[in-house]
Amino acid sequence: MTEILLYGADWCPDCRRAKTYLKENNIEFTFVDVDLDKEATAKVEAINNGKRIIPTLIIRGKSYTNPNNVELASVLGINEVGNVQLFGADWCPDCRRAKSFLTDNGINFDFVDVDKYNWATKKVEEINNGKRIIPTVLIDDVPYTNPDNVKLTELLSINVEKEHKVFDTIIIGGGAAGLTTSIYAQRDRFDTLILEKSTIGGNAFLTEKIENYPGFTSISGPKLMEKMEDQAKTYGAVIKTGEEVIGIEKKDNLFSIETKGTTYLGKSVVLSTGSTYRKLGIPNEEELIGSGIHFCATCDGAFYRDKDIIVIGGGNSALEEGIFLAGFCKSVKIVNRSENFSASETYVEKLKSIDNISTYMNKTSLEFISDEKELFKALKVKDNATNEESLLEADGVFIFIGLIPNTQSFKGIVDLDKRGFIQTTALAQTSVDGIFAAGDCREGAIAQVAAATGEGVLASYGIRSFLK
Template identity: 75%
Template sequence: MDSNKEHKVYDSIIIGGGAAGLTTAIYAQRDRFSTLILEKKNIGGNAFLTEKIENYPGFNEISGPKLMERMEHQAKTYGAEIKTGEEVSAIEKKGDLFKLTTIMGTYLTKTVVLSTGSTYRKLGIPNENDLIGSGVHFCATCDGAFYRDKEVIVIGGGNSALEEGIFLAGFCKTVKIINRSKEFKASKTYIEKLNSIKNIEVHIDSSPVEFTKNDKDLFKGVIIKNNETQESKEIKADGAFIFIGLIPNTKSFKNIVDLNDKGFITTKNLAETSVKGIFAAGDCREGAIAQVAAATGEGVLASYGIKNYLK
């Protein structure tokens, strides 16, 4: 362990190396504030898992890993330090500073940015993990274009599921919505609109039990079971989109900053949390839009919060 770590005081330590965290570092470093990004896994967050991004300004098409690689390079070019494999286990206020503890040691900083993102809620059924990114997706805006004039499955019954299902119906051959409840949880506006779209097929009171593969080990469809009759059948398609919610990666912060009832960090003004000097940006924040372009904007906002606080 490097005993000098605790002696260096950063202007800001950013927890999480996704698009929001990297953008915060880029802007903060340009303002000559020293920054350190601590990331427990890989740099890039959920965007790193996206095969192709077609809605990020300036690029008709770019892979998620490539875009994140460019952001990481830019942050480092401006002087940001990045450490992976570093999970923050504690944040303590020490006078005017914050002390962050990880398995590798401790760090001191004047401000903290929480940009730990969120995790797509999975179904937990056979073949799901094998097919993620190649048949099973969590973002219609990101990956829907691959299924133009093809058949897709949408799993979920809330606003996100119906909104994305209606979006996909605009260019897909058919959209088959699977909802485990007898009624949709979505708002009446979406439900009414759903009934007017001819290429949407609805399967209610049915639970997905297994994703299926063809003889080439590629996506084939999903087996669903009727919750009342217990009868099973396979629904075939070219791909599937899961919209059953997001889990914010904020468990470690529940006793540090205010969270809403779903675990997302509440903020105000310039990405400020309930604790002065701690900011939040990206998908872990209440009201965030799960898009790379939106996350970068939140990173800019957090950098201005840092600047305003350090003045």
């Protein structure tokens, strides 16, 4: 439902041109003849500061005065290989990744924000069997759910040339640690390439508010990460998103980094892949992820405005995100398996002043319950003191019980500890000469943005020592 109104007249050459172009590309629109509709004439004059300029198009509430075919193609996602429509949201990491990839490769696309249009949300749910999965991309009305860059390359016949430049260092992971490493390395006149699987910023980008980063009493995670990204680019870093690394090999003193789409060459490598959210491992968890079970309040909280939700966990992340969700959800139930929270006292004190948050202490989560539509309905919990079981009903649930390092791809390449974290020595050096590690994926790391930036500095000094 693109909602296109075309104000024009039959005698107008540009109106005929615009109508023909839309019809040839199977774009639905409503034509309003200004010669027959006085209100339409007044509308056109109001849009164009008193001038009767036609054609004037209204596309989802935004006006375009006599756009040429190139402009129409850009706005409506018209390409030789097909019409592209991307349903997503600005806060969605994979949406940002897909938008960047399409833009970088000269693909026109019509971006539809599911936060602005109820019909768009319903369309996404219809396509994905009731699940609100974004990005959902339509190419000539054929839907593809969260296609990665490799899939988009195939679907849109994008010609991706292999990268032959040799970088001084290739940083795998674009969170706070990777960005800081790049900033320092570029200042040392070392060419850096950042390869990010999803979107720049890592877990910090998904944090609604950061209150403990030096220099900022309070700043949103996306804003802080955007500042770091801009700084890295200012110093000359090359950043590529949607690049999932599947192999690292050393040949003739160079590291060959293979992704799903191409191969890159570097003199040194930094592993800064961060971590992902830990799951509970209880019945129906996997089946209901995306259908009521979530791991990111900033990403999915907007779907639960004025609704009841559950937060599982008792650490800083659980309480911080629970407080954030309480700002627009009807109610928040925090379920903690221990008698006391492990979060800092600052967050515990904040809970006492929020009326729509209730706590369920010393409760073990046993099972997720679904309704007849296979959507989340309730959480079955057990009281650890009495062994009594009960159901907590809600519209959705968010899990915050810790992190797992994203290091599976590096097993057998560098040494990992029993938990999967990368082992390092002085200056962030791994067991392989020329490969360094920084951030949440490294053994002994502190999962804080400020700590991650410090580790990026450390890795940059390791790179400097190695390359010189």
